[in-house]
Amino acid sequence: MSADFLAALRSRFPQAADRASADHPAVNVPLADVVAVLKFLRDEHGFDLLMDVTAIDWSEGANPRFTVVYHLLSTTRSGSYVRVAAPCGGNDEAPVAPSVTSLWPGANWHERECYDMFGIRFEGHPDLRRILMWEGYPYHPLRKDFPLAGIETELPGADVVEETGTKVVAAPWRVDRSSPRAVRSTSPRPSLAPRTRAGATASPGRTRRRCGR
Amino acid sequence: MAAEHTFPDSAARLAAGAATVPDEFQPEKMSLSMGPSHPSTHGVLRLQLEIDGETVTKADPVIGYLHRGDEKIAENMTYNQFVPYTDRLDYLAPLANNMAYAIAVERLAGVKVPPRCEAIRVITAEMARISAHLMGLGAFGLDVGAWTVLLYSLEEREKLYKLFEELTGARFTTSYTRIGGVTRDIPEGWLGRVGAFCDQFLPILEETLRLLTRNKIFMDRTVGVGVISKADALAYGLTGPNLRGSGVGLDLRKDKPYSGYENYEFDVPVGTSGDCYDRYLVRGEEMRQSVRIIRQVIARFPEGAWHATDARRIFAPPKDKVLTSMEELIQNFMIVTEGPQIPAGEVYFEAENPKGVLGFYIVSKGGGVPYRLKIRSPSFCNLSIVPKVCTGCLISDVVAVLGSLDFVMGECDR
Numbered sequence A: 001m002s003a004d005f006l007a008a009l010r011s012r013f014p015q016a017a018d019r020a021s022a023d024h025p026a027v028n029v030p031l032a033d034v035v036a037v038l039k040f041l042r043d044e045h046g047f048d049l050l051m052d053v054t055a056i057d058w059s060e061g062a063n064p065r066f067t068v069v070y071h072l073l074s075t076t077r078s079g080s081y082v083r084v085a086a087p088c089g090g091n092d093e094a095p096v097a098p099s100v101t102s103l104w105p106g107a108n109w110h111e112r113e114c115y116d117m118f119g120i121r122f123e124g125h126p127d128l129r130r131i132l133m134w135e136g137y138p139y140h141p142l143r144k145d146f147p148l149a150g151i152e153t154e155l156p157g158a159d160v161v162e163e164t165g166t167k168v169v170a171a172p173w174r175v176d177r178s179s180p181r182a183v184r185s186t187s188p189r190p191s192l193a194p195r196t197r198a199g200a201t202a203s204p205g206r207t208r209r210r211c212g213r
Numbered sequence B: 001m002a003a004e005h006t007f008p009d010s011a012a013r014l015a016a017g018a019a020t021v022p023d024e025f026q027p028e029k030m031s032l033s034m035g036p037s038h039p040s041t042h043g044v045l046r047l048q049l050e051i052d053g054e055t056v057t058k059a060d061p062v063i064g065y066l067h068r069g070d071e072k073i074a075e076n077m078t079y080n081q082f083v084p085y086t087d088r089l090d091y092l093a094p095l096a097n098n099m100a101y102a103i104a105v106e107r108l109a110g111v112k113v114p115p116r117c118e119a120i121r122v123i124t125a126e127m128a129r130i131s132a133h134l135m136g137l138g139a140f141g142l143d144v145g146a147w148t149v150l151l152y153s154l155e156e157r158e159k160l161y162k163l164f165e166e167l168t169g170a171r172f173t174t175s176y177t178r179i180g181g182v183t184r185d186i187p188e189g190w191l192g193r194v195g196a197f198c199d200q201f202l203p204i205l206e207e208t209l210r211l212l213t214r215n216k217i218f219m220d221r222t223v224g225v226g227v228i229s230k231a232d233a234l235a236y237g238l239t240g241p242n243l244r245g246s247g248v249g250l251d252l253r254k255d256k257p258y259s260g261y262e263n264y265e266f267d268v269p270v271g272t273s274g275d276c277y278d279r280y281l282v283r284g285e286e287m288r289q290s291v292r293i294i295r296q297v298i299a300r301f302p303e304g305a306w307h308a309t310d311a312r313r314i315f316a317p318p319k320d321k322v323l324t325s326m327e328e329l330i331q332n333f334m335i336v337t338e339g340p341q342i343p344a345g346e347v348y349f350e351a352e353n354p355k356g357v358l359g360f361y362i363v364s365k366g367g368g369v370p371y372r373l374k375i376r377s378p379s380f381c382n383l384s385i386v387p388k389v390c391t392g393c394l395i396s397d398v399v400a401v402l403g404s405l406d407f408v409m410g411e412c413d414r
Helices: A004-012 A031-045 A107-118 A158-164 A180-184 B010-019 B070-074 B080-087 B094-109 B115-143 B147-168 B190-213 B216-222 B230-235 B241-245 B276-299 B319-324 B326-338 B378-383 B386-390 B395-405 B409-413
Strands: A026-028 A049-057 A066-073 A081-087 A095-098 A121-123 B030-034 B046-052 B055-062 B345-353 B356-364 B372-376
Touching: A004 A031, A031 A066, A031 A081, A031 A095, A049 A107, A049 B356, A049 B372, A066 B356, A081 B345, A107 A121, A107 B378, B046 B386, B046 B395, B055 B386, B055 B395, B070 B080, B070 B372, B080 B094, B094 B115, B094 B345, B094 B356, B115 B147, B115 B190, B115 B276, B115 B345, B115 B395, B147 B190, B190 B276, B216 B276, B216 B395, B230 B241, B241 B276, B241 B356, B241 B395, B276 B395, B319 B326, B356 B378, B372 B378, B378 B409, B386 B395
Parallel strands: A026 A081, A095 A121
Antiparallel strands: A049 A066, A066 A081, B030 B046, B046 B055, B345 B356, B356 B372
16 A cells, blocks of 8 residues: 555655554654654655554563554545654663654643653653643553552642641551551562463452552 | 635734733733533543633643543453443443444454444444534533533433443443454344434434524634634644534545445535534534434345354354354353454554544554553543643633533543
């Protein structure tokens, strides 16, 4: 199918490599070229809608661990898509990627979500803060090392405590009286981690949901 | 042709107003938290507004109150187990979500469903569109002070829910699709009842729309309010009626047909000025077009199987075979315990849902569980334009803008 723009893309950006894909044309590009490639696709080949920005965590030990994926749609080429993927830079704890908010202001929320869920810092983003979880939440839940059942954390409300003197506490069923420190435990408990055997499913029904939200 | 009229950009109007006031008399700004349980925020959206008198100078949506971690949950269960979670995305049109998800996984698996299954899915998706738009219309009317519309539209929606219940066993949480098919065939005489619904619905729809379309109060509240230009709509990734209201005729049912939409004739309504009123008009017309599609589906409803018959490791065999034949019993057991076996790869599929384009990006490493599942929700993208649109509006216009964007927080927060 529409390989014309792929050929043009490859001649302009020789670093771009084909990405295995069964549905839409897809390319892998180096992180440094992401903005230029997307701008090229938008301005010269009519991919005017940025549908989605997301990331994949290839789990601990993988190199690169995180990949950002962009999906573009063209309103002029009768619904053709292109997928652009790039490995994140930085290290596993603080991966980085360039922000494309300068091209599409709509990337703002998508990138905030990626930051919230994976901890990817988008350089050049005007307002990179959490969007689905609350400000001050210490984890990035869609990372593979984050357990399905969640990790207990302090609830937001430090300002309420400061102002009123009333402590914000978790609902009673969640309080673990034997080990109050567990509330601040930073490492995921192994027993709560989803068990995934090759080919078998985890058993979400049997883990207790720990995290409040 | 009439000259194209444009409405002044509300942010520019605001800046012009402020420039006429000397610095020492600039008023103090006030901050107002609207929501998360405000009647016009349709769920749990919270808007952090900064206001200068009645004028909004800054709007910051705070979302996430309904975040359930659907994407994380999806990584930990089989493909079919996730179907009920899709009900709870856009909970006003669960059937359309079920269909979008099923098609995404089927594309990844390379499964082709028979025409009868496609027709069932189209008819349910269009019914879901009507019911979602009816709710959107009623709520929008309510937001701008037109009570009666909600009473009309809820009554019609109720009739649709009766039909959904008959088909799927549930009114809201339908979970109707399975990977490679649907849960059951349509009941006897159901198509006739859907046709009868369409016949009586069209006059009532006209009556309902007549309450608003030339209503002086409604027009005063919506015409020229919350204008979204074509360029802005594209830049913010708006989709669905909100994008078409701004004059971009993108409809994936036409531009990238799926599930046999290319076989049906329908028009894609587009707006001209991108204000709240245009978005309302587009939704009204879409309901008429949905009825048109439903009638065409009924007129040539295909015979044959209602699920993929050659997908042995994906679609569970019929129950009577499971109870009598060893091989089918094993097959059923494997699908239930390990999930449908989907090959490794990645897929991105988007469907034209009532609220806009719902996309599923699925990365599979093989087996019965997705490695990563991303939900691209239309409400999330449609809401991201709120800071831009609401700046410079009056507080009462914010309510009209939110009503016209017609979002669902279940889908936005996931």
